[in-house]
Amino acid sequence: MQTQDAINAGITGSPKTNYLTNGFTLKSWLLTKDHKRIAIMYLITVSLFFFAGGLYASAIRLELLTPASDLLQTGTYNKVFTQHGVLMIFFFLIPSIPAVLGNFMLPIMIGAKDLALPRINLLSLYIYWVGGLLTVYALLQGGVDTGWTFYTPYSTTFSNTYVMAVGLGIFINGFSSILTGLNFIVTVHTMRAPGMTWFRLPLFVWAMYAVSLVMILGTPVIAITILLLALERLVGVGIFDPSIGGDPILFQHLFWFYSHPAVYIMILPGMGVISELISNFSRKKIFGYEFIAFSSIAIAVFGFLVWGHHMFVSGQSIYAGLVFSFLTMVVAVPSAIKMFNWTATLYKGSVSFDTPMLYALGFMGLFLIGGLTGLFLGSIGLTVHLTDTYFVVAHFHYVMVGGQVIAYLGGIHYWWPKMTGKMYSEFWGKISAMLVFIGFNLTFFPQFILGYQGMPRRYASYPEEFQVLNIFSTAGASVLGVGLIMPVIYLGHSLIYGRAAGDNPWMLPGLEWRTSSPPPTENFEKTPIVTWEAYEFGEESGLDLDEARRRDLATATT
Amino acid sequence: MQTNWVPLFPDQASTFAWQVDLLYAYLIIVSIAFTIPIVVAIFYFGLKYREREKYATPDEMHGSIALETVWSIIPFVISMTIFLGGAYVYYNQYTPPKDPAMEVYVVGKQWMWKLQHSTGQREINELHVPLGRTVKLTMTTEDVLHDFSIPAFRTKADVVPGRYTYLWFQATKPGKYHLFCAEYCGLNHSGMGGWVYVMEQRDFDNWLSGNVSGQTPVEQGRDLFENKLGCASCHAGGPQQRGAKLEGIYGKEVKFVGGGTATVNDEYIRNSILNPSSQVVEGFSPIMPTFKGQVTEEQLVSLVAYIKSLSGVTGSSTPAAPASNSASNSTPAPHGNANTQASNPNAPAANSNR
Numbered sequence A: 001m002q003t004q005d006a007i008n009a010g011i012t013g014s015p016k017t018n019y020l021t022n023g024f025t026l027k028s029w030l031l032t033k034d035h036k037r038i039a040i041m042y043l044i045t046v047s048l049f050f051f052a053g054g055l056y057a058s059a060i061r062l063e064l065l066t067p068a069s070d071l072l073q074t075g076t077y078n079k080v081f082t083q084h085g086v087l088m089i090f091f092f093l094i095p096s097i098p099a100v101l102g103n104f105m106l107p108i109m110i111g112a113k114d115l116a117l118p119r120i121n122l123l124s125l126y127i128y129w130v131g132g133l134l135t136v137y138a139l140l141q142g143g144v145d146t147g148w149t150f151y152t153p154y155s156t157t158f159s160n161t162y163v164m165a166v167g168l169g170i171f172i173n174g175f176s177s178i179l180t181g182l183n184f185i186v187t188v189h190t191m192r193a194p195g196m197t198w199f200r201l202p203l204f205v206w207a208m209y210a211v212s213l214v215m216i217l218g219t220p221v222i223a224i225t226i227l228l229l230a231l232e233r234l235v236g237v238g239i240f241d242p243s244i245g246g247d248p249i250l251f252q253h254l255f256w257f258y259s260h261p262a263v264y265i266m267i268l269p270g271m272g273v274i275s276e277l278i279s280n281f282s283r284k285k286i287f288g289y290e291f292i293a294f295s296s297i298a299i300a301v302f303g304f305l306v307w308g309h310h311m312f313v314s315g316q317s318i319y320a321g322l323v324f325s326f327l328t329m330v331v332a333v334p335s336a337i338k339m340f341n342w343t344a345t346l347y348k349g350s351v352s353f354d355t356p357m358l359y360a361l362g363f364m365g366l367f368l369i370g371g372l373t374g375l376f377l378g379s380i381g382l383t384v385h386l387t388d389t390y391f392v393v394a395h396f397h398y399v400m401v402g403g404q405v406i407a408y409l410g411g412i413h414y415w416w417p418k419m420t421g422k423m424y425s426e427f428w429g430k431i432s433a434m435l436v437f438i439g440f441n442l443t444f445f446p447q448f449i450l451g452y453q454g455m456p457r458r459y460a461s462y463p464e465e466f467q468v469l470n471i472f473s474t475a476g477a478s479v480l481g482v483g484l485i486m487p488v489i490y491l492g493h494s495l496i497y498g499r500a501a502g503d504n505p506w507m508l509p510g511l512e513w514r515t516s517s518p519p520p521t522e523n524f525e526k527t528p529i530v531t532w533e534a535y536e537f538g539e540e541s542g543l544d545l546d547e548a549r550r551r552d553l554a555t556a557t558t
Numbered sequence B: 001m002q003t004n005w006v007p008l009f010p011d012q013a014s015t016f017a018w019q020v021d022l023l024y025a026y027l028i029i030v031s032i033a034f035t036i037p038i039v040v041a042i043f044y045f046g047l048k049y050r051e052r053e054k055y056a057t058p059d060e061m062h063g064s065i066a067l068e069t070v071w072s073i074i075p076f077v078i079s080m081t082i083f084l085g086g087a088y089v090y091y092n093q094y095t096p097p098k099d100p101a102m103e104v105y106v107v108g109k110q111w112m113w114k115l116q117h118s119t120g121q122r123e124i125n126e127l128h129v130p131l132g133r134t135v136k137l138t139m140t141t142e143d144v145l146h147d148f149s150i151p152a153f154r155t156k157a158d159v160v161p162g163r164y165t166y167l168w169f170q171a172t173k174p175g176k177y178h179l180f181c182a183e184y185c186g187l188n189h190s191g192m193g194g195w196v197y198v199m200e201q202r203d204f205d206n207w208l209s210g211n212v213s214g215q216t217p218v219e220q221g222r223d224l225f226e227n228k229l230g231c232a233s234c235h236a237g238g239p240q241q242r243g244a245k246l247e248g249i250y251g252k253e254v255k256f257v258g259g260g261t262a263t264v265n266d267e268y269i270r271n272s273i274l275n276p277s278s279q280v281v282e283g284f285s286p287i288m289p290t291f292k293g294q295v296t297e298e299q300l301v302s303l304v305a306y307i308k309s310l311s312g313v314t315g316s317s318t319p320a321a322p323a324s325n326s327a328s329n330s331t332p333a334p335h336g337n338a339n340t341q342a343s344n345p346n347a348p349a350a351n352s353n354r
Helices: A002-007 A026-030 A035-063 A074-109 A118-141 A154-158 A163-190 A203-235 A248-281 A289-305 A318-346 A355-378 A380-386 A390-420 A426-453 A464-497 A545-557 B017-048 B065-093 B201-210 B217-228 B266-274 B297-309
Strands: B102-109 B112-117 B122-124 B126-130 B134-141 B146-150 B155-159 B165-170 B175-181 B194-199 B253-255 B261-263
Touching: A035 A074, A035 A118, A035 A390, A035 A464, A074 A118, A074 A163, A074 A203, A074 A248, A074 A390, A118 A163, A154 A203, A163 A203, A203 A248, A203 A289, A248 A289, A248 A318, A248 A355, A248 A390, A289 A318, A318 A355, A318 A380, A318 B017, A318 B065, A355 A380, A355 A390, A355 A426, A355 B017, A355 B065, A380 A426, A380 B017, A380 B065, A380 B155, A390 A426, A390 A464, A426 A464, B017 B065, B102 B126, B102 B146, B102 B297, B112 B126, B112 B297, B122 B126, B126 B201, B134 B146, B134 B155, B134 B297, B155 B165, B194 B201, B217 B297, B266 B297
Parallel strands: B102 B134, B126 B194
Antiparallel strands: B102 B112, B112 B122, B134 B165, B146 B155, B146 B175, B175 B194, B253 B261
16 A cells, blocks of 8 residues: 555564764754754753752742741842742743744644755744853852842832843743744644645644744733833833833733733643643543644633733722623633543543653643632632732642653653654652652642742741641652652663664654654655544554554563 | 642632533533534544545535634633633622621732731731621732632732732632742742731631730831821921811812823822822922832831721721722712812911021
8 A cells, every 4th residue: 555655664573763863073962953952952951941940949949948038048048939930931931832832743743854844843942042141150150039020119229139131041042932833833734744634633633733823923922021121121111110101010911911811821732732641641532632633722812811810919890800801711711622522531441550641640630629629719809818829829830840750751651662763760750640640749738738828928937837838848848859850860871771662652643753763854755645533543543453463462571 | 628639619708609610510510511523523524524535525515604704703702701700709809898897918029929907916917807798908019929828718919019919809618728929020920929817707806916016007107107207297287287178088089280180099199209290289389309219118017007087987988999990090089079178378488487
């Protein structure tokens, strides 16, 4: 059969060079146009930022072990939580899944040789580096203490820290997001392999498409906001500071008009990864494919209409508050639809509990809590009490860490054999996935109770009656920390000592599993022709399952 | 009263606290009602359909429109009940009772709360209030954003520079409750707090009489108006009057030169002092100088209180301005004001007597 050749393209006989062995010089990396190499460089940088942000988080939790501000002085504490937020949000959460996993996998998953605009892709990496270096430089010079929200007039008139340097870093970094989003949209439109119709796209690709729309439409707003902030801080034009004729609430509108969609920039890719994991490790076509795909788009669209729910007590009109509360409730529905569809996918599947699947199931539990507590905060009468307390801190960590970070780790474990050609230790993988889940809950669940008790966020010292729950939280954070450091060790170990993963260790139908591990520079030896639907696990998708069973038997006996 | 043990609910000490708690309890029930079936389903499906054979190919199952519809509509309906419940509680939180309120003026400042009762007593980082009496706070700040938050009352509001925001509550339980600044305000943010003391009326009266009250805000305002700032030289009436007569002006509607109208409220008076030329009333010239930089926020509060008192308004009868909203407040005038004092015929006359 003519297509049979194409289907198995690359699966037989590994090519002599793969993307890792295609050149070893520094120049061959720094001037590469290969999306996979760019993704690896993103992976390393993003991990460094995650590590730095994590150090700040440890400092926060240690300080909060006791009610007084004894370990850190209040001024230092203010910088520490600000820098934790800035690094984690702008330099880890936003780029992580799109720039690492999306960059590496999106072209392969649609059967393309590369992204549509490889040079733009490299440019986005360099922009990210420049923005990141500038921010790190500002942090080393003395840092910034405005909170990652940069609320005016504190940030424009009162703070004596490096607001402009960090602002510039974020401003520059934004262009990296925009270019990545643009690249993904063009790629999905123009580079799909023959037969790869829109409704055959893996749901990860749909999620990347939705998130790219948000990146392109949202990021310019934060860029403009930072420019206005600079105009006021440097030139004294009254935009946000009322003492020179500005309006501080205007800043909040502009800031959240980007930063709320940014929440979806962070969580949508995670949802895409989870859709992949749930379906593939249940070996069953995802339940309600179209509903999951369109719920991503619905979240992307509605996400632009709910920014005012960050400002319920800020002085905006109560009518605006009511409308934003209503829209917030509406945006909860597509997330609920995803949740139900993922659960239904398990029904009558063949569920295996490999490390990536453990992360996916952990995601479902944590995102469920994160999403439901979002309803608490969207309900305007309740949020007057809850806003600016630890309830908010717990909620967004459940969504950002319990959702995005867990999904990212799940994705890393899922595609690690493809990216490196090596298999990590399943045992340590499972231990770490469970430690992360337990440690995370122990860290952040007590904060919901603290929040309802009224403990305000961003407090270096707090009344004594809050100490018990803070001790729980800090204890949980240490477990979480161990769980997060472990993958660095066993994944690193697998690079050298890991057994060869094979091209398709789990016999999955996605195109990324139909090329060699690690893939060659051009991804496929021949352009694949897609004749199957997404998530078909039977013989009709061209997978030689009998051959795989024989292979397993052979390795088991030797 | 403080223990190391942390209860799930903080003290309930205001009239609407129980409503917030009830809504919270409803949401917890909804959350559990969602979580349990989903978690049970994940475990049940996970175990029942766990991998029996490597590379099995379970029967394909296409989605179900009926199921999708059901699980879209149910969350939507539930989320609407949460929205409506929240909107109802919110309405109650921001609609003060009709009885006359006790006015307290609040000025936030890095990193302290300065409060003044309408009877003149000043407090710093402490607020004493009587039990069962509606207390209305008129708040602003000298520098950055702050947020006046009393968890036991389940209420808070941002305090915004350049405008007034409002908060009201009626305490229902005597005691000592935390007062926090809940909006990050810089170096000593976590130290910017104190206590709210709820006292029986008799104890409160004792407290009031035991405190040197000094001047009330209205008296301070009169002093500023007549002596220190010299407002009276233009606004006091008589043949020298160049500015608007202020008696009876509060709550009236005024027309601006070049179109537009506004109702005279706290915000309007404040803005007329700081940016007089931004809202010149018909029949007047833009001759009033700005007092920006010459009056502190606390003096402004006193001036506003005094000018309101000229209209017989003591604060309690202010239109129930919805909570935090203020600057753009354009409450329609309750009735026509044909007799407005604003159209003073001799106002623009240049005074050549000097």
